[in-house]
Amino acid sequence: MKFIRVAPLDVPFERRRQTAVVFLWLISLPVTLFIFFFMCTVPFFWPFIITYLLFLLFDIAPENGGRRFEWARKARFWKWYADYFPISLIKEADLDPSKNYIFGYHPHGVIAVGAWTNFATEATDFSKLFPGLIVRLLTLTSNFSIPFYRDHVMFQGVASVSRASCRNILNMGPGHSVMIVVGGAAESLNARPGVYDLTLKKRLGFVKLAVQNGACLVPVFSFGENDIWEQVDNEQGGIVWKLQKNMQRLLGFTLPLFHGRGVFNYNVGLMPHRRPITTIVGNPIEVTQKDNPTEEELRTIQQKYIDELFRIWETYKDTYAENRKKELTLID
Numbered sequence: 001m002k003f004i005r006v007a008p009l010d011v012p013f014e015r016r017r018q019t020a021v022v023f024l025w026l027i028s029l030p031v032t033l034f035i036f037f038f039m040c041t042v043p044f045f046w047p048f049i050i051t052y053l054l055f056l057l058f059d060i061a062p063e064n065g066g067r068r069f070e071w072a073r074k075a076r077f078w079k080w081y082a083d084y085f086p087i088s089l090i091k092e093a094d095l096d097p098s099k100n101y102i103f104g105y106h107p108h109g110v111i112a113v114g115a116w117t118n119f120a121t122e123a124t125d126f127s128k129l130f131p132g133l134i135v136r137l138l139t140l141t142s143n144f145s146i147p148f149y150r151d152h153v154m155f156q157g158v159a160s161v162s163r164a165s166c167r168n169i170l171n172m173g174p175g176h177s178v179m180i181v182v183g184g185a186a187e188s189l190n191a192r193p194g195v196y197d198l199t200l201k202k203r204l205g206f207v208k209l210a211v212q213n214g215a216c217l218v219p220v221f222s223f224g225e226n227d228i229w230e231q232v233d234n235e236q237g238g239i240v241w242k243l244q245k246n247m248q249r250l251l252g253f254t255l256p257l258f259h260g261r262g263v264f265n266y267n268v269g270l271m272p273h274r275r276p277i278t279t280i281v282g283n284p285i286e287v288t289q290k291d292n293p294t295e296e297e298l299r300t301i302q303q304k305y306i307d308e309l310f311r312i313w314e315t316y317k318d319t320y321a322e323n324r325k326k327e328l329t330l331i332d
Contacts, residue, residue, distance in 0.1 A: 005266040018084035021077045023263055023271060032148035052147070061154060062144040063165045065136055065172065068157030074122045082123035085228065087114060087277045089124035092312075095284060097132025100170045100215040101177035102206055103281070106198055106309060107222065108183040109191045110229045110258045114222035114277045119179045120156040124279075135177045136169055163209065170213045177215070180206050186332065188256050193227040194325035196313075199332045200306065207298050207305065214289030217301070219282040219309040223320035228272035232257035278320045282312045306330070 039045040061067050082088075095101060105115045118124050120137045127133070138161035144150040159165050161180060169178050187199040210217045262269030285304050290297070313321075313328040 018080045021081045022084045036147040062160040066154035066159040072155035078121040078123035087117045089118045091281045093283045097175040102210045102215045103179040103218045105181045105220045108187040109225035112181045132175045137179045191226045196328045197331045211293045216284040221312045222279040224277040227275045229258040229260045
């Protein structure tokens with residue numbers, strides 16, 4: 001029988017504040033949906049709702065870099081958010097701001113907390129570490145169909161991961177770059193503490209995008225991303241796994257059945273555990289611009305990318321993945 005470990009009453013205010021910020025972020029999607037549907041039931045708000053919905057029909061901001069506001073990215077509470085785990089960002093090389101970059105983030109984890117913190121906020125001082133770069137975290141286009149929530153993420157500079165969106169951002173000028181969580185929904189189903197199984201072997205789309213736009217590829221690896229939540233057993237071929245894969249095919253995303261801790265306890269709930277996430281930004285991989293690269297050319301560049309990813313793993317695994325259950329593995 002599992003006993004609930006209740007948090008003591010004398011937890012410092014600073015830690016309570018960190019927990020509150022993470023909790024509010026975690027419920028931001030259902031809360032914004034609730035507010036929207038509540039406003040739909042109140043006649044006073046109907047003119048605003050109708051205007052807003054008409055605006056959404058013609059809004060192309062998600063395909064053009066979102067509506068990035070520095071005040072939103074630099075809000076003080078994001079520091080509290082990062083300190084909850086804590087999350088840190090380490091760079092291995094300076095990046096020339098006269099170039100464009102495609103950052104590839106690994107692993108996906110349950111909901112890519114490290115990607116959000118490091119690239120959609122200034123909690124870990126990305127702009128100070130990489131002056132001159134304007135990076136936008138990319139997410140599924142379907143997320144921009146969610147009223148109010150879409151505006152919240154766009155304020156952070158988040159944009160659509162569609163090919164057109166990527167091209168538009170990379171063509172904005174020197175320094176404009178994108179962050180793609182390469183493994184996607186498929187990889188999220190393998191996110192478990194101590195395990196780093198990456199879905200990467202068949203992912204050539206982001207490599208082709210880099211070549212066609214003459215953008216450098218930068219591997220990014222987050223140690224600890226998979227450690228902050230546990231996941232219900234979903235053995236491949238089982239009922240849970242089949243349901244999740246069917247959801248992925250129908251909707252483009254899936255839902256890992258995860259669990260962690262609670263707001264006032266340490267082992268029951270949906271809050272992430274307080275476990276460190278250390279994000280390493282590796283060395284850039286130069287590419288030569290070409291409109292129609294062959295698959296062989298793409299495979300060659302992809303292998304350089306994979307080699308750099310494994311170099312990061314080998315360099316830091318004994319420091320930041322001491323409790324790993326296995327070595328870094330490419331599963332697809």
